[in-house]
Amino acid sequence: MAMTNPEIGLTQPEVEKRVAAGLRNEPAAPLTRSVKQIFSDNLLTWFNLINIILGVLVFFTGSYKNMLFLGVAIINTGIGIFQEVRSKRQVDKMSLLAEATYHVLREKTTLEVHQDAIVQDDILLIGRGDQLPVDAVVVATSGIEVDESQITGEANPIQKRPGDSLTSGSFLVSGRATVQVTLVGGDSFINELSNEAKTETTRSSELLTIINRIIKVLTIVIGPLGAILFTARLLRGAALDQAILNTVAAMVGMIPEGLVLLTSVSLAVSAMNLSRRRVLVRELPAIEGLARVDVLCLDKTGTITSGKLVLRDIVPLANQSLDDLRQLVGGVANAINDDNETATALKTALPNPAWSATAVIPFSSTRKWSGAEVNGHRYAIGAPEFMMPALPAPLKKQVEALAHDGFRVLCLAEVATMTGDGLSGVQPLALIKITDELRPNAVTTFNYFANQDVSLKVISGDNPTTVSNIAGQAGIAHADRFIDMSSLGDTIDYDDLVARYTVFGRVTPPQKKQLVMAWQRAGHTVAMTGDGVNDILALRQADCGIAMASGSEAAKSIADFVLINSNFDAMLNVLNEGRRVINNIERVAALYLIKTMYSVALSLIFIFMVSGYPFQPIQLTPISTLTVGIPTFFLALEPNYQRITGRFMKQVMVVAVPAATCIVSYILLIFLIGGVQFHLSYAQTSTLSVMLTGAVCLVALLMVARPLNRLKIGLVGLMAVAFVLVFVMFNHLFSLVSVFDWQLAFYYVPLLISVYPVYLLVQEVLGKGIFSKIRWKRD
Incomplete structure (x- = not known):
């Protein structure tokens, strides 16, 4: 290693020479996926593969209009890609403001640069809280301590003296130093381990976990059930083309296309909205995570107080x-x-x-x-x-x-x-x-969290009496319940402490982590705020970590959220965005699963029936588009900041199961009475099936949209009018017979009139029967 004069630093020609030789550091890993990844992740999905296979089968039959379901899938995917790319650009723009900068000495001048501008042999001036983006050696210091826990796993600070090496990924706990860069880019240790260390507690979306669990079951069911239905149709003498169309209709109905996409897009749009409010989201599931938080741990300095x-x-x-x-x-x-x-x-x-x-x-x-x-x-x-x-x-x-x-x-x-x-x-x-x-809006902000059933706790390194006094001024409940952690011995019952106290003073970094763990053991979802190196262990342990942009780089590097303006009031926006996503997705998921439920049930039933499957693929398009696709897009984006119930499956079942039950019952009634008893043609029974299915789904949409307002009533009304126009003006396109047939009207008029009261009756019966016996757990 060539020695660089620590009083002068590198000259510009020396910097350019190293850049040309590839001895320049790498930029920080992006927080968002690349455009290429967004395209591939949205296009290369299991359900898209199924749709393509089904489309090829329909193409084989020559009934090209029945391939329209592919157009719906393509449009859904296109909207998802557009929204995610749009969100990515906004988040990337905001992440530039939160990127770490470093002080480099060059030609006797101190420059502030991003980590990708650092070259080998540069002289860096580092201080408490800085995280090293490169490997280096200490040139001069009056005393520093370094935390290498992300590398060694040991949390104890290590003293460093001139001549000692510093490993990338470690950060300064105390002191200041002048160091010379020894390894950059792919040669540095951080390239292998640092990014993994920063995300060692990767968040997962509870919503996506549940939805993916449903999809995993469907993945197992769709193939075998489709094959059995196809074989049954052929054995009963159906033509090959008709058997293919029946099977494709059943399998398309089982796919809840758009549900995962809608959840991902909703989270991406939330990240974009938050970036406009000067909040950088490092992991999308964290938005959902904060909405579920019921214990919020505050660091006094920078959160309750301004830090000045x-x-x-x-x-x-x-x-x-x-x-x-x-x-x-x-x-x-x-x-x-x-x-x-x-x-x-x-x-x-x-x-x-x-x-x-x-x-x-x-x-x-x-x-x-x-x-x-x-x-x-x-x-x-x-x-x-x-x-x-x-x-x-x-x-x-x-x-x-x-x-x-x-x-x-x-x-x-x-x-x-x-x-x-x-x-x-x-x-x-x-x-x-x-x-x-005290922060100007501290009282208002903390009152809001308290009113939302979020317990506020204060963990600080300061004197507990001082902290208690300030917490009381900020309106934090039970601020008089405080404890001096320095007065306790080596054996501490943290579970007892978190149950009794609100304010914790003279807390060491390991104790902060232990307190967070104690709340988690008690079944709480914990968020931790902080801005310094003393908060890092707790930030990493918490379910949701929140750092101030004015804080240390080490704290920002492992936080889920970075408040660009270091204004804690912005967390209200994060809480509301998370609640909006969860509440809306929990509601609209029921609409996607209605089609899945009745399609699986009908496939099982029509395996044993002489009649063909009640739908053709194209007939599902108006149902999916007008009662699910279009309205859920708007409902998923509406403001909805109610407290999280945490009962995803119950909300789905209360709407979806009654709707699917009604649909299956109506279709069996149509085929068994209309088809067998009154000899209606397959075209007539399938038209009635589409009509009644759409009507039930519109009633379910009305239930999901509650509480109603003029906009929601208008949305449901518009979808209903569009659905009627399908039968009146576009019936030939969707393989439907004319509804201006009085013999047909004899069936569909009373059936349509009965839909709303029958749905409510089934919901009531199931509510008092099956649902009342289920002990719903928090998802």
Whole structure:
């Protein structure tokens, strides 16, 4: 490895030479699928393959109009591809705003670049929270600690000194350093493991899981059932072409085409809508996941409060003047040179005497203090409880009083010895009062979550009294129930803690993770918010991780959502989008499964009947399009922010089973009485079957669309009018006989009049019978 001058960095010609040699880093993996993947994933599906095979069979019969079902499938797939590509472009545009940037020294100038602009031998300036996109070696540092848990599995920070190597995928827990890049792109360790580590808890959509389970069963059923029906038709003397058309009609009816597509498109459209509201969605199922969350864990800084810290006052504890203490605190803070919010507040408000530190221990979330040796003395700044094993009673009382008033309290102390493992000979010199402002819309936002049955919990590294005070100001219920996690021993009953307390203070990163796990063990779906490296373990463990764009790159890299404006109020939009998708898909799924249910039932029944299958493929097109395809597209996009019931199958069964039962009953009535008793032709019975099936499906559509409004009534009415026009003006196209036949009207008029009351009756009977005996579980 060629050594680069750490004071100068690479020159522009040297950078260009490395770029030409291919020694340039790779861009971050995209969050969305490529256009090619979108096309292939939507086109190369099992059901599309079945449709193509069925289309070829229909083509063989010469009845080309019966291939119209392929047109519907093509249009559905085309709409899905268009919507997903459109959503991809919006999300990709938003992801640029959340991409990590790094500080590179070139020709004595510090530049801010994306990771794909880094070349081998570049000099990087890294700080607390930065995640390394390349392999590197430490050139200069006053003290850093690195978390390599994504690589080694060990969560304990590792101290690094000049000359030590840094592996890509690891991130800085504390300190600052100048490093030289050693390996980039495909040669770096991150290329093999980092992306896997970032997504090690890949979310899955519960809706898609249930739907895919249904499809898996259908996949097993469709082929054998179709083959048996086809054989039965031939054995009963049906012509080959007619047997093929009957079988194709049955198999097309069994396929809930568009259901998976509609779910995927709905999630993609939600991601696009959220990106417009400055929320980056890293995984689509996370939208659904947040809507199911019932415990929301908040980190105080950046979530309840704005994260902007201000030095309010310094309280002397020894015989020193306030001016001397301001000089001392400012000098120590600048010598340590941490870049967290507290350090920034101190460096901004206090003078910088430009003292040179001979030794530095940077701040870490585990220690909760930092220190420096300056002018022959060792000083530490941090949480009083962590700097001294046992606080003197007067000092403890003073700290508690300040914390109760809502201040974040730090202590400046001179110490005898100072190592990464602890302090000794601690002599307190002053208390430092820091204030943290409440977010403007915090009260409104948290009240909304509480009203939606989402329990709010606060997990913070700060003093629990301070956190409790601020949580109370934000309107969080039971904020007075708080616990100091630093006061507990090594053996902690986390299950008991989460059941009793709302506010958890002085929490270490491993404890945050354990608290999240305890809520999960109690059966809750947990979301975690955070912006720093101390939140990473909990963010990764939670069912849904939410990071602020202003937070550390390491936190953003494993979160499900990144709030671009670091505004937690945007989470209301995520909650509502998730609920809209789940509620709407749960409702409209019933309409897709009606056709599947009655098609399977009719296929089984007509295996044993002399009459041919009641439909031809083309006759299913107006039913599928006008009672399912078109209306569900609009219903799936309507605002629907009700609380999640979590009972997908119950909602489906309450609508779909009565509808399918009615359809099968009407068709058997038509064939057994109209066909056998009154000798109606197959064309007449199939026309009546289409008419009654469509009528029942329109009633089911009316049920699904509830609560009704003018737009929904108009939508159902428009579909009904279009369905009538199919019989009046396009009957020949769909192989239907004329309805202006009084003998036929003698059958269909009373049957159509009976549809609505019969549907309600069947629904009531099943509701009191079968459904009442089923113990519905949360999906």
